Amino acid sequence: MAGPVSDAAGFEGDDGNLAPAAPINFDWNSFAPTTWTGTAPDRTAAKTVAGWAFTGLEDAAATTSDDAFAGGTKQDNNCPTVNTGKAPNKDDLERVYVTSKTVSGDVFLGLAWTRIPQNTTSPSAHIGFEFNQGSTACPAGSDGLVQRTAGDMLIVYDFEGGAGDAPVLTLRRWVTTGSCEVTTNSPPCWGPATNLTAGGFAEGRVNTTASVVDTNTPPTPPATTSVSSTSGLNEFGEAIINLTDAGVFQPGVCAAFGKTYAVSRSSGNSAQAQMKDLVGPGDIRIANCGQVIIRKVTDPSPDPTDTTFNYTTTGGLDPATFGLKNGGFLDYGPDVQAGSYSVTETDPAPTFAFTSLDCSASETGDGTTITINGRTVSFNLAASDIVDCTYTNTLQVGALRILKNSTKGGPVSQAGAVFSYDGSSVTDNGAGDEDADVGEVCVSGLLPGDYDVTETSAPPGYGLPTDPGPETVTVVAGTNCTTIPPTGSAVVTFTDPPLADIQVNFRDGGSGETSATSIECTNTGTTADTTPATGWDDSRTHEDIRIDPSPRTIVCTIVIDP
Numbered sequence: 001m002a003g004p005v006s007d008a009a010g011f012e013g014d015d016g017n018l019a020p021a022a023p024i025n026f027d028w029n030s031f032a033p034t035t036w037t038g039t040a041p042d043r044t045a046a047k048t049v050a051g052w053a054f055t056g057l058e059d060a061a062a063t064t065s066d067d068a069f070a071g072g073t074k075q076d077n078n079c080p081t082v083n084t085g086k087a088p089n090k091d092d093l094e095r096v097y098v099t100s101k102t103v104s105g106d107v108f109l110g111l112a113w114t115r116i117p118q119n120t121t122s123p124s125a126h127i128g129f130e131f132n133q134g135s136t137a138c139p140a141g142s143d144g145l146v147q148r149t150a151g152d153m154l155i156v157y158d159f160e161g162g163a164g165d166a167p168v169l170t171l172r173r174w175v176t177t178g179s180c181e182v183t184t185n186s187p188p189c190w191g192p193a194t195n196l197t198a199g200g201f202a203e204g205r206v207n208t209t210a211s212v213v214d215t216n217t218p219p220t221p222p223a224t225t226s227v228s229s230t231s232g233l234n235e236f237g238e239a240i241i242n243l244t245d246a247g248v249f250q251p252g253v254c255a256a257f258g259k260t261y262a263v264s265r266s267s268g269n270s271a272q273a274q275m276k277d278l279v280g281p282g283d284i285r286i287a288n289c290g291q292v293i294i295r296k297v298t299d300p301s302p303d304p305t306d307t308t309f310n311y312t313t314t315g316g317l318d319p320a321t322f323g324l325k326n327g328g329f330l331d332y333g334p335d336v337q338a339g340s341y342s343v344t345e346t347d348p349a350p351t352f353a354f355t356s357l358d359c360s361a362s363e364t365g366d367g368t369t370i371t372i373n374g375r376t377v378s379f380n381l382a383a384s385d386i387v388d389c390t391y392t393n394t395l396q397v398g399a400l401r402i403l404k405n406s407t408k409g410g411p412v413s414q415a416g417a418v419f420s421y422d423g424s425s426v427t428d429n430g431a432g433d434e435d436a437d438v439g440e441v442c443v444s445g446l447l448p449g450d451y452d453v454t455e456t457s458a459p460p461g462y463g464l465p466t467d468p469g470p471e472t473v474t475v476v477a478g479t480n481c482t483t484i485p486p487t488g489s490a491v492v493t494f495t496d497p498p499l500a501d502i503q504v505n506f507r508d509g510g511s512g513e514t515s516a517t518s519i520e521c522t523n524t525g526t527t528a529d530t531t532p533a534t535g536w537d538d539s540r541t542h543e544d545i546r547i548d549p550s551p552r553t554i555v556c557t558i559v560i561d562p
Contacts, residue, residue, distance in 0.1 A: 009108040013240025016205035032215035051365025059279040069275035079138035087277035090123035091264035102383040106244040122161040126265040131257040158268035165208035201246040204239030249288035254335035256287035290381040295390040296324035315341030352393040361388040396477035399444040411439025416459035442481035462496040497548035505536040521556035
């Protein structure tokens with residue numbers, strides 16, 4: 001029958017094996033199969049099942065190339081030197097497991113260790129599990145350890161061997177002022193120990209009565225999926241701890257541990273114990289607060305409008321309001337108190353349309369619920385959980401149409417007109433520019449709003465209209481050049497007059513006695529060219545006469561002086 005801590009956690013941390021059993025039906029083998037990554041023999045595994053976040057750390061075993069602390073290293077040594085060597089048989093760890101979950105507001109921590117086959121049936125085991133809050137790396141030679149900070153946690157698992165299978169678990173916190181557990185030391189140091197077992201905050205067991213099967217065992221490389229292995233008597237131990245009841249987490253005060261490693265110790269006496277084998281470190285997340293991340297994405301990306309999208313929140317998130325551009329995000333960090341919150345995006349219309357709100361990147365257990373309603377996400381954040389949501393908005397574009405009519409009536413029959421709009425231009429080439437036809441140009445993919453359109457060049461055979469612009473058109477989001485063409489104020493018409501050329505020629509009939517003293521044409525509107533045409537004595541040419549209005553009468557007078 002499970003003890004009260006295991007029962008409250010819903011995790012079998014005190015039965016000395018890894019197999020799920022009634023009534024809890026959740027134990028270490030519930031995580032299998034697990035995937036191991038990295039390079040053997042220092043691989044890691046991570047998986048979350050039923051809200052329990054599992055981390056596995058592999059270690060070299062029975063070899064002189066194993067990670068080992070320099071001789072004389074004590075638990076109080078911050079950033080100790082790590083060498084290689086073979087730990088004593090009883091201190092040679094093969095792997096450790098760590099898991100955590102928040103249940104009914106309490107943060108529970110599960111620990112497990114496996115060591116190499118033992119020479120006796122009752123060897124003692126002394127293992128320290130250290131949990132660090134910081135991420136500042138120790139100097140080279142410390143094998144990836146991080147600097148300790150005030151409040152870091154050390155849980156020592158002491159098993160004295162023999163027939164008794166219940167270990168004693170104690171807790172220490174790293175202090176920078178006050179008393180040290182080792183009274184001859186001075187801060188910074190590990191503070192006085194708290195007996196978790198005696199306080200009813202922890203339960204544990206070692207397999208002193210039977211061998212146990214572990215289905216999370218790292219496979220032989222290059223395989224990555226876990227396999228089964230068997231540990232003999234006294235070669236596996238586990239524990240479950242209520243960190244909240246133990247005082248590690250205080251109400252209203254956020255704390256988070258992101259690194260862990262395990263060490264085997266020569267004894268349970270911190271004043272005398274020397275550090276032996278090292279397993280880890282590895283990444284974890286154990287916290288009494290959660291994390292909220294809001295991300296912004298636009299379609300298209302990058303956002304050609306460089307728009308800032310605005311958000312409001314409830315529940316006490318700080319800041320309560322914020323703005324994000326495409327590709328930006330706001331990470332409230334890991335210190336968001338457990339509770340109810342919401343985030344709402346202000347309506348991005350008319351330039352953008354809300355497309356989606358996706359929170360599938362969140363890492364949550366049983367305690368966090370996420371509800372999406374349009375542009376609002378509401379969530380009941382539980383400790384250690386991460387709510388990670390992405391808002392996606394789509395740029396709303398429209399189209400404008402340019403109609404080209406002739407003063408003679410109907411559309412212009414020639415391609416080639418050029419139009420400018422707000423710094424860009426489009427040419428009617430008769431082949432479908434932006435879905436254009438002769439007599440019409442349609443331009444799509446425009447942001448909603450007003451555009452000034454000017455006809456800058458008429459098609460061959462036509463002149464510019466009397467008023468070539470600019471004319472203002474209003475692009476409406478959602479229109480295009482195919483299925484929803486622009487109408488009304490999104491359409492502008494330019495009326496071009498057709499052009500005509502005339503030429504009046506004179507030449508002597510052969511007598512040599514005639515000449516044209518003048519050739520004059522009225523109502524042409526163009527400057528005459530008096531260069532004689534080939535084979536003629538005198539000519540007057542007028543080109544590009546605008547036939548507007550129609551009909552247009554041109555009178556040419558030739559004065560002949562014989």
